[in-house]
Every structure is written in structure tokens, then in C-alpha cells.
Amino acid sequence: MADVAIVGIGCYAFSPTTNFVSFREGMFEAAVRAFTDCGIDPRKDVDSFIVCEEDFWEGVSISNEFMPDQLGAVLKPIATVTSESLIGLASAYMQIKTGAFDVVVVESHSKASNILTYPKILELALDPLYERHLNIHPYYLASLEARYYMNKYGIDYSYLAKVVEKNKNNGLLNPRGNFASKITYEEIIKKEKLFDPLTIYDVANLTDGFIVLVLASKEVAEKLDCKPIWIKGIGWSSESSSFLFRDLAEIKSAYDASERAYKMAGIENPRKQLDFAEVDDRFSYRELMHIEALRICKKGEAYKDLDIGSFNREGDFPVNISGGYLACGLPLDAGGIWRVYEAALQLRGEAGNMQIKDVKNAVILSWRGINTSTYATVVLSNED
Amino acid sequence: MKTNINIKNRVAIIGAGMTLFRRKLKETPQEITFEAVKMALESAGLEAKDIEAVVIGSAPDAFDGIHEKGEHLADGALAYLKPSKRVFVGGATGVMAAISGWWHVASGLYDLILVVAEEKMSDAKPHPQAVFLHIWDPILEKPLNPNLIWIFAMEMHRYMYKYNIKKEDIALVTVKNKKNALDHPAARDAMNLTVEDVLNSEVLVWPVQRLDISSITDGAAAIVLASEKVARRFTDSPVWIEGVGWALDSTHWTCRELAYPLYLEYAGNMAYKMAGIENPRKQLDFAEVYDPFNYKELHHMEGLKLADKGKAPELTREGITQRDGDLPICPSGGLLGVGNPIAAAGLMKVCELFWQLRYEAGKRQVKIKNGYALAQAWGDLMQVSTVLIAKGG
Numbered sequence: 104m105a106d107v108a109i110v111g112i113g114c115y116a117f118s119p120t121t122n123f124v125s126f127r128e129g130m131f132e133a134a135v136r137a138f139t140d141c142g143i144d145p146r147k148d149v150d151s152f153i154v155c156e157e158d159f160w161e162g163v164s165i166s167n168e169f170m171p172d173q174l175g176a177v178l179k180p181i182a183t184v185t186s187e188s189l190i191g192l193a194s195a196y197m198q199i200k201t202g203a204f205d206v207v208v209v210e211s212h213s214k215a216s217n218i219l220t221y222p223k224i225l226e227l228a229l230d231p232l233y234e235r236h237l238n239i240h241p242y243y244l245a246s247l248e249a250r251y252y253m254n255k256y257g258i259d260y261s262y263l264a265k266v267v268e269k270n271k272n273n274g275l276l277n278p279r280g281n282f283a284s285k286i287t288y289e290e291i292i293k294k295e296k297l298f299d300p301l302t303i304y305d306v307a308n309l310t311d312g313f314i315v316l317v318l319a320s321k322e323v324a325e326k327l328d329c330k331p332i333w334i335k336g337i338g339w340s341s342e343s344s345s346f347l348f349r350d351l352a353e354i355k356s357a358y359d360a361s362e363r364a365y366k367m368a369g370i371e372n373p374r375k376q377l378d379f380a381e382v383d384d385r386f387s388y389r390e391l392m393h394i395e396a397l398r399i400c401k402k403g404e405a406y407k408d409l410d411i412g413s414f415n416r417e418g419d420f421p422v423n424i425s426g427g428y429l430a431c432g433l434p435l436d437a438g439g440i441w442r443v444y445e446a447a448l449q450l451r452g453e454a455g456n457m458q459i460k461d462v463k464n465a466v467i468l469s470w471r472g473i474n475t476s477t478y479a480t481v482v483l484s485n486e487d
Numbered sequence: 488m489k490t491n492i493n494i495k496n497r498v499a500i501i502g503a504g505m506t507l508f509r510r511k512l513k514e515t516p517q518e519i520t521f522e523a524v525k526m527a528l529e530s531a532g533l534e535a536k537d538i539e540a541v542v543i544g545s546a547p548d549a550f551d552g553i554h555e556k557g558e559h560l561a562d563g564a565l566a567y568l569k570p571s572k573r574v575f576v577g578g579a580t581g582v583m584a585a586i587s588g589w590w591h592v593a594s595g596l597y598d599l600i601l602v603v604a605e606e607k608m609s610d611a612k613p614h615p616q617a618v619f620l621h622i623w624d625p626i627l628e629k630p631l632n633p634n635l636i637w638i639f640a641m642e643m644h645r646y647m648y649k650y651n652i653k654k655e656d657i658a659l660v661t662v663k664n665k666k667n668a669l670d671h672p673a674a675r676d677a678m679n680l681t682v683e684d685v686l687n688s689e690v691l692v693w694p695v696q697r698l699d700i701s702s703i704t705d706g707a708a709a710i711v712l713a714s715e716k717v718a719r720r721f722t723d724s725p726v727w728i729e730g731v732g733w734a735l736d737s738t739h740w741t742c743r744e745l746a747y748p749l750y751l752e753y754a755g756n757m758a759y760k761m762a763g764i765e766n767p768r769k770q771l772d773f774a775e776v777y778d779p780f781n782y783k784e785l786h787h788m789e790g791l792k793l794a795d796k797g798k799a800p801e802l803t804r805e806g807i808t809q810r811d812g813d814l815p816i817c818p819s820g821g822l823l824g825v826g827n828p829i830a831a832a833g834l835m836k837v838c839e840l841f842w843q844l845r846y847e848a849g850k851r852q853v854k855i856k857n858g859y860a861l862a863q864a865w866g867d868l869m870q871v872s873t874v875l876i877a878k879g880g
Contacts, residue, residue: 158548163622167871168577168738168868171736176735178749178753180732180734182586182733186572193570194590201593203761227553228559341561341569342568343567344555344558
């Protein structure tokens with residue numbers, strides 16, 4: 104019996120550039136939509152706010168300073184969790200479970216269009232003593248990982264291309280499918296390599312986007328006029344942040360995060376008990392690794408199921424119906440709760456052209472990017 | 488907002504440790520983090536493998552020049568294949584990290600949590616203050632080229648002006664805290680000073696003088712939290728977290744009355760309500776309020792209702808806030824005496840609650856009557872406060 108639900112969702116300006124709003128205005132717009140969605144007044148009904156932002160993405164040192172006004176959080180408890188937004192969601196979940204808070208708002212956004220030196224900022228996330236001197240675009244680490252994974256399990260590049268084809272085509276049905284296209288895997292495998300074996304199509308573009316979610320205790324969720332999406336289980340985990348100390352093909356902490364979420368949710372057979380998944384696909388090969396970390400397939404075998412269409416929209420276990428980052432863009436740390444937004448639309452029957460029939464349970468796996476081994480997994484359901 | 492009766496799982500502090508607070512520490516941020524973690528684990532009689540999740544507190548990434556520094560520090564915090572996260576609310580981070588640790592355990596999800604706060608700021612070139620050039624609204628404020636000392640000078644001036652407070656009384660806080668710190672083994676800035684020394688020190692931005700402010704320091708502090716279920720396996724004297732509170736005021740400090748920290752009143756009320764404290768002035772045995780500048784101790788005492796508005800200087804003058812007074816404030820020596828590695832300083836105050844309430848504070852020991860004590864931190868654009876109330880025995 105789940106006792107914490109997502110009762111309100113808001114997404115605004117999920118678009119590659121947003122020169123018509125400042126980041127604070129964008130947050131306000133998403134917040135208004137989320138609060139209206141569940142009929143709450145932040146000044147009266149919200150007990151706590153969690154925002155997920157990093158200084159170097161925002162361009163201000165102490166970005167926490169700029170958060171309260173636009174969310175209705177002035178003189179209220181609001182804290183910045185500088186982690187992937189799904190970990191912010193976990194923080195809100197924990198706050199409600201303490202019994203001291205009934206309604207907690209989670210916010211995260213990306214204003215990537217403001218960032219002039221993205222690869223340089225990512226380089227600053229590399230270890231200053233052991234890694235930064237490499238002086239490389241950090242995405243070369245992804246090419247290392249991809250090669251390692253492909254060689255270990257004998258996976259041909261064409262399967263990576265099939266991930267791209269699936270997601271970019273899925274994205275055509277998504278109003279947020281900024282980079283969706285009718286591309287075929289034949290076209291993709293012909294493209295020159297950018298970060299070998301990855302082509303430009305295998306690497307997600309960045310996007311702006313503003314997401315606000317409202318979480319509530321069971322007691323309050325049942326009183327609101329909303330379609331609650333219950334959080335059945337949530338887990339997060341990290342290995343070392345340095346790629347020097349990790350087995351690149353193993354992503355142990357992704358398995359660990361998923362185990363933790365599954366244990367809490369009572370999921371023993373994920374493929375049977377869950378209906379679809381939204382997983383990080385900022386690099387095409389990663390979708391396969393992440394599906395395996397969720398134990399939907401055995402390690403190294405996701406490509407086989409991909410090939411027979413299992414993960415397509417019409418398949419027996421759709422993955423990234425939204426189109427994922429490859430079709431919609433990567434909204435930096437807001438990615439996790441943006442996936443929750445997309446999954447919530449499905450589970451609420453509000454996914455429009457993307458709607459899959461009879462969905463009840465979903466799993467989301469987020470990752471914090473190539474400079475980290477931080478993952479978070481959440482199991483959601485429209486039944487408590 | 489609920490009160491304590493709704494909190495299902497009580498949380499205790501069962502261990503604490505901190506590094507020396509020094510300038511230009513030679514260790515890396517991960518190593519500094521590890522040192523504090525090691526000490527906290529030893530103090531609790533635990534090993535790294537016993538810890539179930541980690542909370543990290545560290546202030547601006549720009550100090551270390553490491554983006555997503557929570558990920559980097561997690562290695563030093565021994566968070567291998569564990570849930571870890573970083574919280575960051577400016578200067579209030581140290582106590583926020585403890586509060587975040589609290590909600591991990593109070594939620595029922597975890598029984599043993601490690602909280603560590605670390606700062607390595609003295610290496611920032613040309614000076615860590617330069618990092619604070621970028622905390623302003625880029626359109627409305629940055630063109631004025633403000634820095635922290637500038638705006639805190641405005642706040643100090645407003646406070647002095649509104650309540651007719653003299654620098655002589657504010658200087659007493661520096662004298663008290665630096666003297667208190669002589670008994671703190673990790674202190675960097677402990678010394679015997681007179682009010683005259685403070686008043687004669689170099690003027691930075693009037694009315695702020697050099698001896699009014701704490702120093703740039705490196706260091707880390709860590710605590711171990713346990714659920715009520717397991718706490719007594721590890722210690723006979725757990726220190727219970729009875730109340731937590733935090734609040735953030737509007738970004739537009741230019742539109743706020745700076746003479747009084749209203750956000751602290753809200754944060755304090757939240758914590759007092761949770762802890763069932765109705766008369767803090769009487770019920771608290773001591774308080775570790777945030778003192779990066781000497782006037783802040785007075786400012787915060789008032790926001791926490793430990794003194795009436797404008798009256799904190801009187802209590803200081805009368806010796807009430809001395810260690811042997813009726814309401815000791817900053818018996819540790821505070822930031823002014825021990826040092827100010829931003830996030831670590833806040834958690835150092837929580838460590839002090841732990842040691843004092845277990846009668847382990849050595850020469851710093853104050854009298855414990857009711858067993859309640861408070862730690863508070865402050866930060867952002869003079870905007871946020873985090874409060875934690877602990878009970879010993």
C-alpha cells in the first residue's frame with residue numbers, strides 16, 4: 104500500500120531555446136501549471152519545497168538564492184538538493200514519510216540554452232588531479248564505455264542505431280519531441296563517427312525545460328481532485344565519480360539503485376510486473392545498458408529484444424515511449440523528473456497520441472551523466 | 488505543518504568528528520572529507536560498511552572549481568554503492584545537511600546515516616571572496632559590483648541604526664567567541680582580545696572591521712545519525728534531534744527589512760513547534776547560533792527569540808551569553824573563534840551540541856539543565872536559516 108503520490112504535474116517551455124522567459128519566469132510557469140493541476144495554493148497548502156539545481160549550470164554561485172519567489176516558497180522551507188532530480192524526488196518522498204510534511208513540491212529545470220561552454224563545464228566535473236589533464240571533450244568517455252560494452256557482449260553498432268531510430272520516431276508523437284525525426288537505422292549507420300562508435304545521432308542534444316511536481320501523503324492525495332500516481336519504490340546509488348575506478352561496462356550502481364527501488368516496491372519480476380520504462384538514453388548504447396540494469400533483460404542481451412521489437416511502442420515492454428532524450432533533448436539534471444512527468448501522463452491516460460492501453464506500473468531510471476556513476480530508479484503506479 | 492507527535496521515527500546523533508580548521512590545508516577535498524568521516528565513524532564505533540546512506544554538505548562549487556562536487560566528495564565520504572546526495576543552501580548548508588540526514592532516518596527508510604560537510608575554500612584564486620562576485624542577480628545587482636562584506640555591512644549598519652547599537656557592544660561577541668575557542672582543539676582563530684583590539688582593527692567596509700569577521704578556512708565535520716531502533720546498540724547517551732526548521736526569504740533582499748531576520752523567526756518557530764519548546768530563552772541550555780560576523784550572533788539571537796529585538800547586546804554586556812552565564816551562546820567559540828569553512832562550520836555547531844549534551848566538551852563544557860540545545864546556520868543573500876534542536880539524555 105503506497106502512501107506517497109504525485110498529485111500535480113507541470114511542464115513548461117520544453118524547447119531547445121527559451122529566450123522569451125528567464126529561468127525564474129520559466130519556473131513560475133511550470134509551478135502555476137502543477138499547482139492548478141491539483142488545485143492547491145502554495146502559500147497555504149505546501150509544507151516544503153525541493154529544488155534541484157547546480158551553480159555551474161545556472162551561472163550563479165549559490166543558485167538556491169534565486170528559487171523561492173517564483174514557486175510561492177518565500178519564508179517557507181525550501182532546500183536545494185544538488186543531485187539528479189530523481190534524487191530530489193526521493194528527498195520529497197522521505198520528507199512526507201517522516202509524517203511532518205503532507206505536501207512537498209519538487210522542481211528542476213534546464214536553461215541549457217544559456218550555457219556557452221557546456222563541454223568545458225563538464226570537464227570541470229572530471230577529477231582535477233587524475234582526469235582533467237586529459238583535455239578531452241568528456242563525451243569521449245562515452246565512446247570508451249560504448250566500445251567496452253559492445254566488445255564485451257559482441258554487440259554490433261547497428262543495434263545502437265536501432266535505439267536511435269526507435270526513440271526519434273517515437274518522439275514524433277510527443278509535443279516535446281524537439282529532435283524527433285523519421286530517421287531510419289540505415290541512414291544512421293552510414294553517418295560519420297563523432298565520438299567513435301557514436302555518431303551525432305547517438306548523442307542527445309541539450310534542451311531547456313521547466314518541470315514542477317507536487318507530492319502528497321495518501322491522506323491529502325485522497326482529498327484532492329487529482330489522479331494520484333503512487334510512488335511504490337525509489338532507490339539511488341553511486342560508485343566512484345572517477346571513471347578510473349569503475350568497470351565501465353558494469354554500471355554496478357545502476358543495478359544497485361534499481362534493486363533498492365524494486366525491493367521497496369515488491370518487484371521480483373520486473374518484466375512481468377511493470378508495463379513500460381523510461382530510461383536515460385542520452386547516449387544510444389546507454390539505453391541498452393539501462394534496460395539491463397532494470398533487469399528487464401539479462402546483461403548484454405537487451406539488443407536481442409530490441410531487434411525483435413520488444414521495446415517498441417507496440418512491443419511487450421515499451422521503452423522510452425516519450426522518445427527519450429534522443430528525441431526530446433536532455434534537460435540536464437531535470438531529466439529524471441521530466442521522465443516522471445512523461446510516465447505520469449501515460450499512467451493518467453493523458454498521453455494523447457502516445458497513449459498505450461492498460462498501463463498500470465512504470466519504472467524510470469535516471470543517470471547523472473558521463474562524469475558520474477549516479478543513478479536513481481523509481482517505480483510508479485496508478486494503483487495504490 | 489505537523490508537530491512532533493506525527494513524527495514516527497525518532498533520530499539520534501550517535502557520533503561526531505571534525506578535522507582541524509586551518510587555512511590552506513594540503514589535503515584534497517576528498518581527503519579532508521574522509522578525515523572527518525573516519526573520526527565520526529570511530530566515535531560511533533562503526534565501520535564504513537555499517538552506513539546505509541550519505542548526505543554531503545558543501546558550499547559553492549566555485550571554491551573548488553569542481554562541477555557537481557557532491558559526486559566528487561562522495562568518494563571521500565565512503566559512499567561506494569550507497570545512496571548519497573548533496574544539499575546546498577549557501578552558508579546554511581552545514582545544518583541543512585544534518586536536517587537532510589534527519590529526514591533520511593525519520594522517514595523510516597534508513598537506520599544509520601552519515602552526514603559530512605566539507606569546505607576547501609582557501610585555495611580559490613585570487614581570493615575566495617571572488618566567488619561571491621557571482622551570487623548576485625546578473626541584471627539588477629551585479630553591475631554594482633557588490634561583494635559579501637559590502638552587503639553584510641549594509642545589514643550590520645541597518646541593525647545598528649534601527650536599535651541604536653554601538654560597535655563596542657558588538658565587539659564583545661568577537662572577544663567572547665575567540666576566547667571560548669581557546670578551549671576548542673580544532674580552532675584556528677582562538678585568541679585573547681579586548682574590545683579595543685576589535686575597534687582598532689582595519690576598516691573593510693564601514694561598519695565592518697577586520698576583527699568583526701571570521702576567517703577563510705578549510706575543514707570538514709561529520710556526524711552519524713541512527714534511528715531510535717538501533718541507536719542504543721551503539722551508545723548509552725544518544726543525542727536526539729527533537730526539532731528541525733528552515734525557511735528561505737525572497738531573493739530581493741533590497742526589499743526586505745534587514746534589521747531583523749524574519750526567515751529565522753519562521754525557521755525557529757518550525758523547529759520549536761516540532762520540539763515542543765514554548766519558551767526557548769528558558770528551555771534551551773545553550774545555543775550555537777551562526778556567527779560569521781559578530782553582529783550576526785546578536786541578530787540571530789533576536790530572530791530565535793532568545794532576546795527581544797535590539798536587546799541581544801544587553802544580554803551580551805551582562806555576561807548572560809558567556810559559558811558560565813544563564814544562556815551560553817557559541818560555547819564552542821563559533822565561526823569567529825574556530826574558523827569558517829562554510830558548510831563544515833554549520834555542522835561543527837551540530838557536533839558541539841553532541842559533545843556538550845554528552846558532557847564531552849572538556850573545558851568548553853556548559854551546565855546542562857533541561858538537556859535542550861540549538862544549532863543554527865544562515866546563508867544565501869541574507870535569506871535562509873536552518874535550525875536544529877537536540878536533546879541530550
